[in-house]
Amino acid sequence: MDLIRAVSTNSYDRGDLSFIIISGAMVSFMIPGLAFLYSGLSRRKSALSLIWAVSASNAVVVFQWFLWGYSLGFSPTATSGFIGNLRNFGLMKVLGEPSPGTPLLPDILYSFFQMEFACVTAGILVGGVAERGRVMPASAKPG
Template identity: 45%
Template sequence: MTTSVNDIDMGATVWMIASSALVFLMIPGLGYFYGGMVRSKNALSLVFLCFMALAVVTLQWVIFGYSLALSETATNPFIGNFKHWLFLDVEYTPHPNAPKVPGVVYALYQCMFAALTPGLAIGGAAERIRVLPTIFYIFVWTTLVYDPIAYWVWAPNGWLFKMGVLDFAGGCAVETASGFAALAFYFVLGKRKGFGEE
């Protein structure tokens, strides 16, 4: 599918860029929110981890995450293909979910949600996680959990998408996935030291 500049809706494009910026602002806001809920010695690490989630997921998203999560050419109902790895053919080719917006703008918008999601889950592990293992966890979790769920719900060939599931605000791919990840953190890590005593 090729488009010309005349096929692009500039108003929708500007709005999607502005929406991407607003979701981007949620990431430091989330870090500061979590930082205010923990003891002062752990506040900086939570803010740092939220920013690291942005960096790690953006790198993963550009290399292969976007293609796994939102590939419109994959025939598998569970995961995308590598057609758009390194953002190949993403520039102006619009995604079927946003047919009047350049593909790279839609990819940016979805990248911000992908980066926010592990940040939400980190709150379930506050004061019990180390930085380097968590950075590795963010990369692996985004690849093995977030990307497939996003594909199921938002990609044209995803099995939930084909069933007619509508997930405009990210209830499945963002909130449910991060909520269950935070719950898994709790079960694996247990209560924080000093819980109920301070």
């Protein structure tokens, strides 16, 4: 309910909001698509482990993104031009503020959209380990 109240107090365009929500949902469908692609391209004995590796890397990236990834990547109060600070650790203070990328989107929605691309990127990187390495060390830190 707080998200609806925060979004309704600002003048965000509903078309922009719905476009980013739909785009983020479509990007999230790429993750199981990558898992099934890697599973189909591999030998029979490692097909399920590749599906698991992509899913595990997705879970790790979501956890890291929620805690410190978004804050280090997109903190508006960063003093360095290369890496941010931990002002938004755990997605604090992002609910009603405009995003650093564009003031037309709320910060929480921008975070969701960027997180989906981070998850797909980790899935692509896990595909490089396919049948060459062990699954657990590859999934420990994909991002």
